[in-house]
Amino acid sequence: MRKMKVVFHLDFDDTPAFELALVNITNFLKDVEDAEVVLLANGFAVKLFVKSSAKKFAEKLEELSRKGVKFYVCNNALNAHSISREDVFEFCEIVPAGVTKLVELQESGYAYIKP
Amino acid sequence: MRKMKVVFHLDFDDTPAFELALVNITNFLKDVEDAEVVLLANGFAVKLFVKSSAKKFAEKLEELSRKGVKFYVCNNALNAHSISREDVFEFCEIVPAGVTKLVELQESGYAYIKP
Amino acid sequence: MRKMKVVFHLDFDDTPAFELALVNITNFLKDVEDAEVVLLANGFAVKLFVKSSAKKFAEKLEELSRKGVKFYVCNNALNAHSISREDVFEFCEIVPAGVTKLVELQESGYAYIKP
Numbered sequence: 001m002r003k004m005k006v007v008f009h010l011d012f013d014d015t016p017a018f019e020l021a022l023v024n025i026t027n028f029l030k031d032v033e034d035a036e037v038v039l040l041a042n043g044f045a046v047k048l049f050v051k052s053s054a055k056k057f058a059e060k061l062e063e064l065s066r067k068g069v070k071f072y073v074c075n076n077a078l079n080a081h082s083i084s085r086e087d088v089f090e091f092c093e094i095v096p097a098g099v100t101k102l103v104e105l106q107e108s109g110y111a112y113i114k115p
Numbered sequence: 116m117r118k119m120k121v122v123f124h125l126d127f128d129d130t131p132a133f134e135l136a137l138v139n140i141t142n143f144l145k146d147v148e149d150a151e152v153v154l155l156a157n158g159f160a161v162k163l164f165v166k167s168s169a170k171k172f173a174e175k176l177e178e179l180s181r182k183g184v185k186f187y188v189c190n191n192a193l194n195a196h197s198i199s200r201e202d203v204f205e206f207c208e209i210v211p212a213g214v215t216k217l218v219e220l221q222e223s224g225y226a227y228i229k230p
Numbered sequence: 231m232r233k234m235k236v237v238f239h240l241d242f243d244d245t246p247a248f249e250l251a252l253v254n255i256t257n258f259l260k261d262v263e264d265a266e267v268v269l270l271a272n273g274f275a276v277k278l279f280v281k282s283s284a285k286k287f288a289e290k291l292e293e294l295s296r297k298g299v300k301f302y303v304c305n306n307a308l309n310a311h312s313i314s315r316e317d318v319f320e321f322c323e324i325v326p327a328g329v330t331k332l333v334e335l336q337e338s339g340y341a342y343i344k345p
Contacts, residue, residue: 006218011250011345020126020158024214027191031212043250043345076257097261099254099343103236106341111221113214114229114344115126115158121333135241135273139329142306146327226336228329229344230241230273 005036005110009102011043018048021115022060029067038105039064042074042098049073050087058089065091074098120151120225124217126158133163136230137175144182153220154179157189157213164188165202173204180206189213235266235340239332241273248278251345252290259297268335269294272304272328279303280317288319295321304328 006028008021025037041049048054049071054061065071071092078085078094085094095101106112121143123136140152156164163169164186169176180186186207193200193209200209210216221227236258238251255267271279278284279301284291295301301322308315308324315324325331336342 004215004218004222006214009343012246016127023195024157027212028214028218031215032218042254080253097257099236099258100234100261102343103234103258103262103341107234107339109222111218112227112342113124113217119330119333119337121329131242138310139272142327143329143333146330147333224337226333227342228239228332 003034003036004032007038007040007102007105007110007112009112009114010039010041010045010048013044013047017115018045018057022057022064024113024115025064025069029069036110037068038070038072038110040072040074040095040098040102040105042077044077044081046073046077046081046083046088049089049092050083051089052087054089061089062091072098072101118149118151119147122153122155122217122220122225122227124227124229125154125156125160125163128159128162132230133160133172137172137179139228139230140179140184144184151225152184153187153225154184155187155189155210155213155217155220157192159192159196161188161192161196161198161203164204164207165198166204167202169204176204177206187213187216233264233266234262237268237270237332237335237340237342239342239344240269240271240275240278243274243277247345248275248287252287252294254343254345255294255299259299266340267299268302268340269299270302270304270325270328270332270335272307274307274311276303276307276311276313276318279319279322280313281319282317284319291319292321302328302331
C-alpha cells in the first residue's frame with residue numbers, strides 16, 4: 001500500500017493555528033504510522049520557527065522532527081522579515097520559495113491541509 | 116461523467132467561516148446537482164455541531180443533510196473538548212481522526228476547500 | 231515538462247491575506263516562469279476587487295494580470311453583496327459559482343493554496 005502524504009501549511013504567525021497544526025500532526029502520526037508529513041511555513045509563519053522566540057515549542061518540534069516530520073521554511077519569507085538561517089531551528093529545511101514547494105508537493109500526491 | 120467531489124474543512128469555531136461554508140455548499144448544490152459534498156470539522160470546529168449551542172444552524176444543517184451532504188466530526192477533537200457523541204447532531208458521522216480522513220478524501224479525488 | 235498550475239483562494243476581505251496572496255504570486259512567478267496562476271475570490275473577498283475601494287492594489291493587480299495571472303470573481307458573491315460587474319476591475323473574469331470553479335480547477339490538476 002502507498003504511503004499517505006500530507007503537507008500542513010502555515011502562513012501567519014498565529015499561535016492557535018500553529019498549536020492546532022502540531023496537534024493535527026501528532027494525531028495523524030498516532031493514526032498512520034508510516035506517512036510522509038511536512039509542515040511548510042511561508043509568509044509571517046516563518047517567525048514561528050525562530051529559535052529565540054519559539055522556545056515554548058522547541059521540545060515538541062524536535063520530537064516531531066525525530067519522528068520524521070519535515071519542517072520546510074520559505075527563504076523568500078526569511079529575507080522579507082530579515083531573519084537569517086542561523087536564527088531558525090536546525091532541524092528546519094530552508095526552501096527557496098514556499099509556494100513553489102506547496103505546488104510541487106501537491107503535484108507529487110501530497111494532500112493539503114490549512115490549519 | 117464523473118461526480119464532482121469536495122470536502123470543506125473547518126477547524127476553528129468561527130461563526131463567519133461556518134456561515135460561509137454553509138453558503139458555499141448551498142451554492143455548490145444549486146450549481147451541481149449530483150455531487151459528493153463533505154463538511155469535515157476537527158479542532159475547535161467540532162463545537163459548531165453541538166446540539167445545545169448550535170440551535171441557530173440546526174434547520175439549515177438538517178436541510179443539507181437531507182440533500183446528501185455528509186458531516187464528519189473528529190473524535191480526537193470531541194475527546195479533547197470533553198464532548199460526547201450524544202451532544203452532537205445525530206446526522207453527523209464521527210470519524211476517528213479528522214486529519215486522516217482529510218488526507219484519505221483528497222487521495223480519493225476530493226477537492227479541498229478551506230472557508 | 232508539464233506546466234505548474236495553482237489556484238490561490240480568498241474568501242474574506244482580509245487585507246493581510248490579500249497582500250500575502252499577491253506576494254505569494256509575485257514570488258511564484260519569479261521562481262516559475264511558465265505557470266498557470268489563478269486567484270479566485272468568493273464570499274466577502276469579492277469586495278477586494280471593487281475598483282472604487284481597491285485603488286491601492288490596482289497597479290499591482292494590473293501588473294500581475296499582464297503577466298498572465300487570472301482573477302476569477304464569484305458571481306453568487308457579487309449578487310449577495312449587491313456589487314455589479316461594472317464595479318469590478320475589468321481584468322477580472324466573473325465566474326458563476328466560485329466553489330464550483332475551485333473544484334473544477336483542482337480536478338484539472340491545479341494545486342490549492344489558501345493564504
